[in-house]
Amino acid sequence: MAAPRAYWKGTLKLSLVSCPVALYPASTAVEKTRFHMINRETGNRLKQQMVDTETGDVVEGDQKGRGYEVSKGKYVEIEKDELEAVQIESNHTIDIDSFVPEGEIDKRYLDHPYYIRPDGKAGVDAFAVIRDAMKDQDRVALARIVLTNREHVIAIEPLDKGMLGTTLRYPYELRDADDYFDDIKSPKVTKDMIELAGHILDSKAAHFDPWKFKDEYETALKALVRRKAAGKPIKAAEREEKPSNVVSLMDALQQSLKGGKSGARRSRSTARRPTAHRRAAKKAHRSSARRRKAG
Numbered sequence: 001m002a003a004p005r006a007y008w009k010g011t012l013k014l015s016l017v018s019c020p021v022a023l024y025p026a027s028t029a030v031e032k033t034r035f036h037m038i039n040r041e042t043g044n045r046l047k048q049q050m051v052d053t054e055t056g057d058v059v060e061g062d063q064k065g066r067g068y069e070v071s072k073g074k075y076v077e078i079e080k081d082e083l084e085a086v087q088i089e090s091n092h093t094i095d096i097d098s099f100v101p102e103g104e105i106d107k108r109y110l111d112h113p114y115y116i117r118p119d120g121k122a123g124v125d126a127f128a129v130i131r132d133a134m135k136d137q138d139r140v141a142l143a144r145i146v147l148t149n150r151e152h153v154i155a156i157e158p159l160d161k162g163m164l165g166t167t168l169r170y171p172y173e174l175r176d177a178d179d180y181f182d183d184i185k186s187p188k189v190t191k192d193m194i195e196l197a198g199h200i201l202d203s204k205a206a207h208f209d210p211w212k213f214k215d216e217y218e219t220a221l222k223a224l225v226r227r228k229a230a231g232k233p234i235k236a237a238e239r240e241e242k243p244s245n246v247v248s249l250m251d252a253l254q255q256s257l258k259g260g261k262s263g264a265r266r267s268r269s270t271a272r273r274p275t276a277h278r279r280a281a282k283k284a285h286r287s288s289a290r291r292r293k294a295g
Contacts, residue, residue, distance in 0.1 A: 023165060
């Protein structure tokens with residue numbers, strides 16, 4: 001298998017300590033099922049065209065420009081060279097500004113994850129020193145990086161033998177939670193209800209295992225495509241009946257607790273037969289934990 005291509009290469013710098021590093025996207029959408037628009041009569045793929053909303057004329061490439069709407073229907077055009085003038089040139093350096101406790105980063109700010117590893121043999125020692133120092137103090141580095149002509153704040157933390165860098169959103173990119181939560185009423189909830197809910201939580205207690213998550217929609221899409229390609233008939237899925245509304249919250253909690261206990265028993269019996277993926281994940285987790293202890 002060919003080595004993955006680096007998304008970004010540069011230098012990770014902490015004061016006078018530096019090392020060459022490479023960034024690789026930690027997520028991918030390659031496995032997602034994608035559709036193309038086609039002509040239903042010919043089966044040929046369609047292409048999109050830009051059309052003037054007022055005249056209806058097709059606009060060719062050399063006529064297209066960028067415009068910012070300053071008022072309804074009025075745009076100010078931004079030329080290509082004007083846009084390039086405000087873009088930030090990358091100096092290919094991740095200069096660490098500060099280190100913060102791991103738990104202080106609000107999860108709402110987390111954006112895109114990247115794997116960070118040494119680029120070549122030079123600087124491996126410096127990379128390991130920065131990584132292990134963060135590991136010892138449970139701290140995350142905050143730095144700035146230029147990706148695709150935009151400057152981003154990136155949070156860097158140890159991950160196994162490498163590091164994980166996650167770009168962060170700026171405050172203006174987040175919506176204010178008060179706009180959504182302020183008008184939520186505070187009803188009177190009894191102690192018995194909270195205790196019952198606590199028992200339900202206990203019955204569903206588990207450890208984070210991403211291999212348990214199944215993208216049912218993606219699985220159904222792939223099965224649909226396979227059946228259509230093979231010329232097999234497609235049956236419409238039967239809709240599940242909606243459960244009747246339980247009037248009493250206490251009744252709902254009590255019924256949920258009864259169902260949760262049987263579900264917990266099934267979960268424990270299933271856990272005795274881990275899949276190959278889960279066994280591999282657990283083995284990797286154990287070996288990672290041993291390395292951290294040894295370090």
